[in-house]
Amino acid sequence: MTAVTRSLATVEVGRLLRNPFVWLGLGGTTALTLDVSNATDAARGAMIYGLAISFVLLPVLCVIAGVAATRDRPSGTDEFLGSLPRGARWDRARGQLLAIVGFAVFVGLVHAILATVIYPDSGSIALSSGRSVDLDPIHVVQGPYVLAAVTIFCAALGWRYRHPIPAILVPVLLVFTPVAWFVPLGLAPAWDWGDGTSVDAGAFTSMNFLVNYLHLLSYVLIGLALLGRMRDRPRIESALLLLLGLGLFAVGLVSIGFTGAA
Amino acid sequence: MTTTIRVAGLTHDFGRTRALDDVTFDASPGILGLLGPNGAGKTTLLRILATVLEPDVGSVQLIGRDPDDADERTDIRRRLGYLPQEPGFYRHFRTFDFVDYVAILKEMTDRRVRHDEVRRVLAMVGLADQSRKRIRQLSGGMRRRVGLAQALLGDPDLLILDEPTAGLDPEQRLRFREIVSRVGEDRTVVLSTHQTEDVAALCNRIIVLHEGRIHFDGTAPELARQAQGHVWVDDVRDPRARLSWRTGDGLHRQIGDPPVGAELVAPTIEDAYLLLVGEGANESLAVTP
Numbered sequence: 001m002t003a004v005t006r007s008l009a010t011v012e013v014g015r016l017l018r019n020p021f022v023w024l025g026l027g028g029t030t031a032l033t034l035d036v037s038n039a040t041d042a043a044r045g046a047m048i049y050g051l052a053i054s055f056v057l058l059p060v061l062c063v064i065a066g067v068a069a070t071r072d073r074p075s076g077t078d079e080f081l082g083s084l085p086r087g088a089r090w091d092r093a094r095g096q097l098l099a100i101v102g103f104a105v106f107v108g109l110v111h112a113i114l115a116t117v118i119y120p121d122s123g124s125i126a127l128s129s130g131r132s133v134d135l136d137p138i139h140v141v142q143g144p145y146v147l148a149a150v151t152i153f154c155a156a157l158g159w160r161y162r163h164p165i166p167a168i169l170v171p172v173l174l175v176f177t178p179v180a181w182f183v184p185l186g187l188a189p190a191w192d193w194g195d196g197t198s199v200d201a202g203a204f205t206s207m208n209f210l211v212n213y214l215h216l217l218s219y220v221l222i223g224l225a226l227l228g229r230m231r232d233r234p235r236i237e238s239a240l241l242l243l244l245g246l247g248l249f250a251v252g253l254v255s256i257g258f259t260g261a262a
Numbered sequence: 263m264t265t266t267i268r269v270a271g272l273t274h275d276f277g278r279t280r281a282l283d284d285v286t287f288d289a290s291p292g293i294l295g296l297l298g299p300n301g302a303g304k305t306t307l308l309r310i311l312a313t314v315l316e317p318d319v320g321s322v323q324l325i326g327r328d329p330d331d332a333d334e335r336t337d338i339r340r341r342l343g344y345l346p347q348e349p350g351f352y353r354h355f356r357t358f359d360f361v362d363y364v365a366i367l368k369e370m371t372d373r374r375v376r377h378d379e380v381r382r383v384l385a386m387v388g389l390a391d392q393s394r395k396r397i398r399q400l401s402g403g404m405r406r407r408v409g410l411a412q413a414l415l416g417d418p419d420l421l422i423l424d425e426p427t428a429g430l431d432p433e434q435r436l437r438f439r440e441i442v443s444r445v446g447e448d449r450t451v452v453l454s455t456h457q458t459e460d461v462a463a464l465c466n467r468i469i470v471l472h473e474g475r476i477h478f479d480g481t482a483p484e485l486a487r488q489a490q491g492h493v494w495v496d497d498v499r500d501p502r503a504r505l506s507w508r509t510g511d512g513l514h515r516q517i518g519d520p521p522v523g524a525e526l527v528a529p530t531i532e533d534a535y536l537l538l539v540g541e542g543a544n545e546s547l548a549v550t551p
Contacts, residue, residue, distance in 0.1 A: 003371035010373075011363060082314035083344040084367045085336050092367065 008095025013102060264326075265290055266420055266450035267311065272320035274306055281306040282317070283474040293446035295465030296454035299539050303474040304454040305347055308424050311452060312344040325419050340369065343418035347425050349409040357400065357408055358384065358393035364412040383411040388437055402429035410441070421445055423453040427460050439464055458532040468531070472539040482531050489529035489537050494520040505536055 081092075267289035274282040282303045296304045309315040310322060313329045325341055327334035352360060361380045370376040384390050387407040397405060406429055413421060423442070427435050435457075442451055443464055455461060461468055462482050470478035470485070478485055495513045499506045503516035517533055520526060 004366060004369055007366045007371045007373070007376075008363075011359070011366065015359070079309065079312075079314050079346050080344065080349050081367070083312040083339060083342060083346075084364075085339045085369055 002091060002094075004091040005094045005098065008091055009098035009102070012096055012099035265323075266325055267294075267452070268321075268323040269310075270321050272307070272310065272317045272322070274303075274310065274315070274317045274319075276306075280474050282310075285320070285471075285474070285476055287469060287476065287479060289450055289452065289467070291446070291448055291450050292466045293442060293451045293453065293464050295461035295468045296452065296471060297456075297458065297461055297468060297535055297539075298454075298471035299456075301473075302471040302539070304471055305424055306474075307471065308344075308422050308452065308454055309346075311420075312342065312346075312422050313338055314344075338420075340416075341419040343413035343415065343421045345406075345409045345413040345423045345426055347428075349405075349412075352397065354396060354398065356394055356396055357389060360397055360408060361412050361415070365415050368415055370416065379415060380411075383414045386414060386441055387411045388434075403431055403434045406430060407434070407438075410438070414441075414445070417449075419449055421449060421451045423451065425455060426453055427455055427457050435460065458530075458535055462531050470535060470538050477538050478534075485531045485534045486529050487534075489517065489534035491526060492520065492537055493517050493529040493533045494524035494526050496525065 265288050267287075269288075270286045272282050272285040273280070285303070285307060296307065298304050306315065310317050311324065313324070313335055316330075322329055324338045327338050329335045329338055352363075355363065358380060361384060362376065365376045365380055370379060381390065381393075384393055387410050389404065389407055389411060392400065392404060397408065400408065406426060410423070410426060413423065421442075426442075427438055430438060439460065442453065445451055446464070446466075453460075453465070465482065468478065468480065468482055468485050469476055478488065493515065495509075495515055497513065499508075499514050500516050500518075500521065502518060502521065504518035506514050506516040509515050515527070516524075517537055
């Protein structure tokens with residue numbers, strides 16, 4: 001690793017730490033962690049899930065949007081970078097990736113703490129029928145990690161195509177996925193699958209279907225974005241990021257409140 | 263005096279369009295101004311000098327090194343400051359952070375030294391008090407100054423500036439002249455512009471490019487002399503004049519072949535420039551080295 005790479009990684013991390021969304025995400029995580037410690041056992045699993053999916057990934061989103069935005073090259077940047085000493089482009093890429101890895105490690109640590117310290121012995125999600133669905137830690141973390149994978153995919157696209165749009169689309173996933181989680185679970189008791197499958201399993205199946213459907217939809221959106229439909233509109237992109245980020249915050253809170261009260 | 267730039271027989275085509283045609287010149291420390299209309303080949307020449315474009319034909323030597331050789335090219339880039347016509351800023355960066363970012367890419371890895379250097383160049387271009395502002399919040403003129411600041415990082419031996427005064431107000435242009443003239447005392451500065459006043463005020467040597475070829479290479483007074491005997495004033499517009507405009511004192515200043523008995527006046531470099539590259543340019547006036 002060259003001194004230039006290290007310096008660039010330091011700058012990237014500094015930029016990310018100055019991003020208000022990062023602090024919003026960490027603040028939200030802290031607040032909900034305190035809330036979880038006072039919750040009933042039945043609601044705790046759902047709250048932890050909501051916590052993990054809605055807030056811990058928010059900093060990751062900001063990281064990726066920030067990095068992708070740096071990769072985004074306005075007209076003339078290539079020419080300008082071309083006049084810099086050899087390796088400048090590779091050093092930039094390496095510095096950015098190093099910053100992402102650092103942040104990914106951080107988020108991974110937060111998840112590990114959630115999974116091992118806060119997660120209750122018998123976490124469950126309360127259904128509207130009054131029954132509850134037991135969740136093992138795999139269930140709790142699968143959603144966030146699916147999203148993490150999609151996030152990394154979006155980041156890779158954004159990085160490759162030097163455009164922040166794919167990263168900005170991540171909030172779409174983050175907003176819709178809790179809905180895809182909780183709505184089917186809430187409706188599950190009314191559904192009759194008629195093939196001996198339990199209602200709860202059906203709910204999970206429908207949830208998975210919805211999540212996959214939304215992911216597919218997001219890929220289409222990403223594809224459209226990569227075609228440059230929104231290119232050269234940085235203000236709109238920023239506004240979109242802000243609105244979706246705040247929307248994510250609200251939907252996360254509403255979803256958790258709804259499920260916890262059920 | 264050291265020769266910083268040595269180019270010979272530079273030719274470059276973009277598809278069927280010849281952007282540069284057999285361009286040859288040398289340059290030493292001082293300020294060299296490139297004048298020419300849009301499409302004259304100025305930016306292509308500057309891009310070749312900035313090592314971002316390789317010529318199709320011809321040889322280039324910069325700061326005594328050959329940009330064709332990878333190691334020597336790197337060495338050139340370490341000693342080069344370049345302000346492209348469209349620098350393509352990261353608009354969400356703060357001014358200080360952007361220049362700092364470029365400083366890292368210019369291999370300034372010691373944080374304290376680098377920050378001192380960033381502060382120095384920002385102060386030089388008069389942006390010290392704007393260093394915390396995001397680039398998207400700056401005016402066009404201020405952005406040009408940010409571009410100039412990054413080009414000045416590390417006291418480059420060769421400073422290449424493409425349209426540096428575009429969008430600057432009169433005060434900013436004067437400040438720009440002050441900065442560039444200071445750098446040009448012992449370094450080589452190549453600047454392209456449409457502003458003949460900037461060239462007249464700053465450059466100890468001028469090259470006029472037109473349709474990819476050098477039409478003039480000399481000093482500002484020599485350029486002005488090109489129009490000697492071709493500028494006159496009259497009360498009315500002369501239809502035989504190639505260019506004619508009414509000045510503030512009500513007289514018509516005319517450029518071309520004057521009629522017998524015309525009231526000839528001392529030409530400016532703008533007159534000569536218009537005569538060289540304006541509509542119906544007088545090819546016989548062109549001076550090639």
